[in-house]
Amino acid sequence: MPELPEVEVVRRGVDRWAAHRTVEEVTVHDERSLRRYAEGPAAFRDQLTGRTLGAPQRRGKFLWIPLASEHTPQPTALVIHLGMSGQVLVENDDAPAEKHLKITLALGDKPQAEAAEQGHAPPNQLRFVDQRIFGGMHLSPLIPDVVTRTSQRLIPQSATHIAPDPLEPAVTGEWMFTALRRRRTGIKRALLDQTVISGVGNIYADEALWRARMHYARRAETVTRAEAARLLTALQEVMAAALEAGGTSFDALYVNVNGASGYFDRSLQAYGQAGRECSRCAVAGRSAGVIQRARFMGRSSYWCPVCQPRPRNGRW
DNA sequence: ACAGTCCCCTGGTAGC
DNA sequence: TGCTACCAGGGGACTG
Numbered sequence: 356m357p358e359l360p361e362v363e364v365v366r367r368g369v370d371r372w373a374a375h376r377t378v379e380e381v382t383v384h385d386e387r388s389l390r391r392y393a394e395g396p397a398a399f400r401d402q403l404t405g406r407t408l409g410a411p412q413r414r415g416k417f418l419w420i421p422l423a424s425e426h427t428p429q430p431t432a433l434v435i436h437l438g439m440s441g442q443v444l445v446e447n448d449d450a451p452a453e454k455h456l457k458i459t460l461a462l463g464d465k466p467q468a469e470a471a472e473q474g475h476a477p478p479n480q481l482r483f484v485d486q487r488i489f490g491g492m493h494l495s496p497l498i499p500d501v502v503t504r505t506s507q508r509l510i511p512q513s514a515t516h517i518a519p520d521p522l523e524p525a526v527t528g529e530w531m532f533t534a535l536r537r538r539r540t541g542i543k544r545a546l547l548d549q550t551v552i553s554g555v556g557n558i559y560a561d562e563a564l565w566r567a568r569m570h571y572a573r574r575a576e577t578v579t580r581a582e583a584a585r586l587l588t589a590l591q592e593v594m595a596a597a598l599e600a601g602g603t604s605f606d607a608l609y610v611n612v613n614g615a616s617g618y619f620d621r622s623l624q625a626y627g628q629a630g631r632e633c634s635r636c637a638v639a640g641r642s643a644g645v646i647q648r649a650r651f652m653g654r655s656s657y658w659c660p661v662c663q664p665r666p667r668n669g670r671w
Numbered sequence: 672a673c674a675g676t677c678c679c680c681t682g683g684t685a686g687c
Numbered sequence: 688t689g690c691t692a693c694c695a696g697g698g699g700a701c702t703g
Contacts, residue, residue, distance in 0.1 A: 390679080391699095416697075439696050440681080455681085487680045489697060540673065549698075557696065653676075654696065 357437040359554035360597035369411040372445040380461035388457035392493035415520040415553030430497040438490025444482045458483040520554035521590040528584030535575045543571035563589040565625035625657040633659035
């Protein structure tokens with residue numbers, strides 16, 4: 356499933372292949388991919404057709420493309436969320452339709468200078484493919500970002516409720532400390548709460564907690580500065596590693612984005628590893644912990660009982 | 672404010 | 688073989 360690093364790879368791909376091109380035609384193959392857009396498919400088509408795509412932006416797992424707005428007073432963005440299974444592909448119109456193709460945007464040529472620089476004509480369609488339809492597209496007004504107080508930055512109104520993500524400069528160890536401290540809940544719950552910090556899904560939450568040697572049920576309001584900083588660093592490292600793995604394919608002539616960036620195959624230390632020896636314990640030469648799995652928040656949590664013990668000091 | 676549950680979906684897999 | 692049941696998970700809505 357796409358997590359923040361995969362969404363960032365998509366953002367880069369869209370930036371490279373689709374930015375500064377005009378949407379000439381919009382085809383909605385499945386209206387369910389517009390579930391979050393109350394105005395409906397006709398308005399979606401009307402609002403989007405003829406607009407020029409700007410440079411794509413991202414916060415957490417929300418991706419958006421500002422629409423150039425010469426004649427429109429209210430800046431607007433095309434917002435894309437990949438959900439569980441969303442893909443963005445840039446392909447030619449003669450490529451066969453994917454089984455779960457949901458929305459097609461026919462794109463005009465790139466600006467002359469840019470096209471010459473790339474040496475060949477880019478494919479003429481941007482396709483949104485989504486098997487499970489947890490993702491989708493919608494249009495949303497762009498408004499100043501009050502969260503990070505960087506007044507230049509605009510974000511979609513539909514994404515104003517989410518906090519910055521671990522890769523944003525505004526998110527520091529101190530910021531993390533403050534954000535966690537004011538929550539009276541377990542640390543993993545806090546990590547998965549998009550209003551605390553965004554872009555952290557079940558997989559990276561478990562991986563980061565493993566790296567930071569923290570148990571998922573640790574009370575958020577009792578974390579120390581050092582723990583908060585350690586956890587943030589762990590999140591950043593695990594995401595950077597995945598980005599590196601996923602980023603290798605972004606040169607290809609399509610915007611890569613299925614869930615399986617190579618990272619997931621090779622580098623998971625906790626998530627999905629139930630029953631295996633914890634790699635860190637094994638290296639340390641003590642009796643190795645065995646990764647455990649438990650149901651938590653209606654999902655699975657994985658942790659090493661040796662490296663990530665339940666705290667003994669009552670910090671629950 | 673927080674916890675829990677349900678829902679949106681499809682496809683893979685386990686069990687009968 | 689084919690049926691049913693369940694699981695995976697982001698995020699939002701709703702209830703307790």
